[in-house]
Amino acid sequence: MTSEDVVGKTSVTIANIAEEAKIASEGVKAPSRQTLLGICKSLVAGGVAGGVSRTAVAPLERLKILLQVQNPHAIKYNGTIQGLKYIWRTEGFKGMFKGNGTNCARIVPNSAVKFFSYEEASKGILWLYRKQTGNDDAELTPLLRLGAGACAGIIAMSATYPMDLVRGRITVQTDKSSTQYRGIAHALTTVLREEGPRALYKGWLPSVIGVIPYVGLNFAVYESLKDYLVKSRPFGLVEDKELGVTTKLACGAVAGTFGQTVAYPLDVIRRRMQMVGWKHAASVVTGKGNSTLEYTGMIDAFRKTVRYEGFGALYKGLVPNSVKVVPSIAIAFVTYEVVKDVLKVEMRISD
Numbered sequence: 001m002t003s004e005d006v007v008g009k010t011s012v013t014i015a016n017i018a019e020e021a022k023i024a025s026e027g028v029k030a031p032s033r034q035t036l037l038g039i040c041k042s043l044v045a046g047g048v049a050g051g052v053s054r055t056a057v058a059p060l061e062r063l064k065i066l067l068q069v070q071n072p073h074a075i076k077y078n079g080t081i082q083g084l085k086y087i088w089r090t091e092g093f094k095g096m097f098k099g100n101g102t103n104c105a106r107i108v109p110n111s112a113v114k115f116f117s118y119e120e121a122s123k124g125i126l127w128l129y130r131k132q133t134g135n136d137d138a139e140l141t142p143l144l145r146l147g148a149g150a151c152a153g154i155i156a157m158s159a160t161y162p163m164d165l166v167r168g169r170i171t172v173q174t175d176k177s178s179t180q181y182r183g184i185a186h187a188l189t190t191v192l193r194e195e196g197p198r199a200l201y202k203g204w205l206p207s208v209i210g211v212i213p214y215v216g217l218n219f220a221v222y223e224s225l226k227d228y229l230v231k232s233r234p235f236g237l238v239e240d241k242e243l244g245v246t247t248k249l250a251c252g253a254v255a256g257t258f259g260q261t262v263a264y265p266l267d268v269i270r271r272r273m274q275m276v277g278w279k280h281a282a283s284v285v286t287g288k289g290n291s292t293l294e295y296t297g298m299i300d301a302f303r304k305t306v307r308y309e310g311f312g313a314l315y316k317g318l319v320p321n322s323v324k325v326v327p328s329i330a331i332a333f334v335t336y337e338v339v340k341d342v343l344k345v346e347m348r349i350s351d
Contacts, residue, residue: 041343042119043112049336050111051104053328059084059096060324061103065171067317068271072309080320099171102184106163114156115336118219121148139227146220153215157207162188162200164207168274203273206298210266214259221255222333248337249330256329260321265314267321269301 054061063083070077077083087095122140125148130138140148157164166187173180181187191199229243229251243251260267273295295301305313 039116041340042116045336045339045343046115047108047112048339049115049332050107052335053111053332054103054107055100056331057324057328058100058103059087060320061100062096062098062171063087064317064321064324065099065168065271067320068268069172069275070316072313080323083320099167102163102167102170102187105184106160106167110156110160110163111332113159114152114215117152117155118148121151140223142220142224145223146216149219150212150216152219153211154208156215157211158204161204161207165200165202165274166191168271172275203270203298206266206269206273206301209298210263210270214263214267217259217262218255218329221258222251222329225251225254245334245338248334252330252333253326255333256325257322259329260325264318264321265302268314268316269298269305272305273298273301 060080063077063080066077066087067083076086084096091098122145125144126138126140129140129144130136163184166181166184169191170181170184170187181190188200226243226248229247295304302314
């Protein structure tokens with residue numbers, strides 16, 4: 001074969017590739033206005049759902065964190081009712097909502113990303129499932145919904161984790177703390193300056209491991225319950241193929257109960273790891289005697305917590321968390337669907 005033949009064949013090949021690329025590029029279209037509006041609608045609905053649901057249960061959220069990390073040798077919070085009364089007596093109304101601003105600043109983008117990621121992951125997983133089975137009418141199974149929810153939880157948690165860490169510290173501090181975080185920005189800069197950038201992701205691993213069953217089960221149970229009720233139509237709960245708000249709230253409550261019970265010990269460990277390195281945490285978290293505990297990792301945190309405080313310490317704050325998470329998850333799901341429906345109507349009117 002001569003060099004001219006090689007050059008000729010190469011030229012033809014390059015020309016073919018260029019032609020195929022041109023055809024492919026012509027088939028690729030920029031996202032339509034409707035697609036962009038749909039994305040914005042999903043993000044806004046998710047953000048509103050997160051903010052509303054967390055503010056509604058903010059006192060219980062703060063009490064849960066205080067119970068998770070409090071000094072076992074100087075117990076101030078001893079149960080849900082007593083704990084809420086103590087906060088009200090010592091810190092007043094503002095104390096009930098301490099850290100909620102930071103929590104909302106974290107949960108609004110977290111919730112927006114989580115709901116949007118779940119919808120996109122569900123579409124992708126369903127497409128792959130239908131392609132694999134060859135059934136264009138196949139629907140998501142509970143296990144596939146669990147996978148989509150887990151993907152959404154990991155993405156949302158990782159994207160907003162530094163905010164979760166500083167929220168935990170702001171929530172735990174009291175008026176007697178020697179150093180006060182004055183807000184989100186001050187807390188972030190203080191942690192960076194005193195502990196370094198890696199400190200912003202302390203406790204990330206147990207958080208990710210915990211978010212897989214927590215968010216995964218939330219979405220899987222909620223969506224599966226809805227599908228079951230729509231198809232079986234028991235007790236007249238379904239009208240015109242739609243569930244009522246009360247029924248949706250009940251579905252969300254069941255979903256929240258399942259998720260939080262499975263993942264709760266990992267949430268306790270996450271909070272404790274977030275306190276490590278905070279030089280003013282001695283009045284909050286202590287180990288044997290009055291020394292501040294140091295953890296080398298997730299396994300070490302589990303081991304020391306059980307050794308010094310017993311297995312029950314892994315479920316500290318479970319009662320207020322259960323009281324909190326059931327309405328919180330229920331409100332989040334219903335708010336998300338209501339806001340999406342409202343925005344859908346607005347979009348139709350504007351069109």
